[in-house]
Amino acid sequence: MAVAAKPVTVFDVYDRAKTGPEVDEKQWDFKMIPRTASELKKKYDIKLDKNQIIPTDMGMMKRLFKAGMEMLVTCGIYCIDTKRVIKYTEQEVLDALAKAPKEFQFGEVGLHGRLVKCRKHTDACSPIIQGGPTGAPCSEEHFLAIHQSYAKEPIVDTIVDGVLQTIKGKDPTPGTPWEIEAVKSEAIMVRAAQDRAGRSGMGL
Structure with missing residues (x-):
């Protein structure tokens, strides 16, 4: 054996x-x-x-x-x-x-979450579409509105968020408490953007 x-x-x-x-x-x-x-x-x-x-x-x-x-x-x-x-x-x-898993749940189970499945080149099912600034720097002033605009698009399945240029006016320098504060704030604001767009539970 x-x-x-x-x-x-x-x-x-x-x-x-x-x-x-x-x-x-x-x-x-x-x-x-x-x-x-x-x-x-x-x-x-x-x-x-x-x-x-x-x-x-x-x-x-x-x-x-x-x-x-x-x-x-x-x-x-x-x-x-x-x-x-x-x-x-x-x-x-x-x-x-x-x-490796053949599928996984992205976001909450329900209307706005998505079940991501392994697809073959001949698959008839549509691929998952991720929308968002994808790591691009965003101002504190417009961060929430930018992500809300992506979440409002019906074709978008999940959000790939951008990053804050500043947090409370401070530079989120890597390895500092401001970096941690920025990352936490990004997650909170993206969730708020999804809620405002009526897409609560989307994958992030």
Whole structure:
């Protein structure tokens, strides 16, 4: 009987981020990633069809998956804080994919929450549409109104919020109490914006 593979835990990832191969960030960004991508593009005969953004050819999709898998296993994931590479085996990646949930609830169960499901390229159901400033800086004065305008759009399923430029006139410098105050205020105001738009319970 085959022994079940041990799942990769957050502790494993932390340890690998502390002990993985040391790599300079610029070497990673400008040498390792582009070089590997170029090599895999040739190896798997990856070609861009400008007339078809999302490929539907099964052969191409399989080659893209294999190239993506090899890219991940070869390059790993770079940890900026430790300047080391977190490495995974192909089997660890496959096991994680097999155990990944096929659906999850985004927002509250009800009229304005959404059940996010795994979609295939031939799926007839519409994708989830996320609306919002998506990390863009917003003024304190207009933050609530900006998010309310997104929440009012019927086509928008969930909100991806922006960030406050200031909080009570102060700069929300990372690592300071003002940053914490800004993040809390963002969440409170986005919820208020959803309520005002009549979309309480939307995912955020």
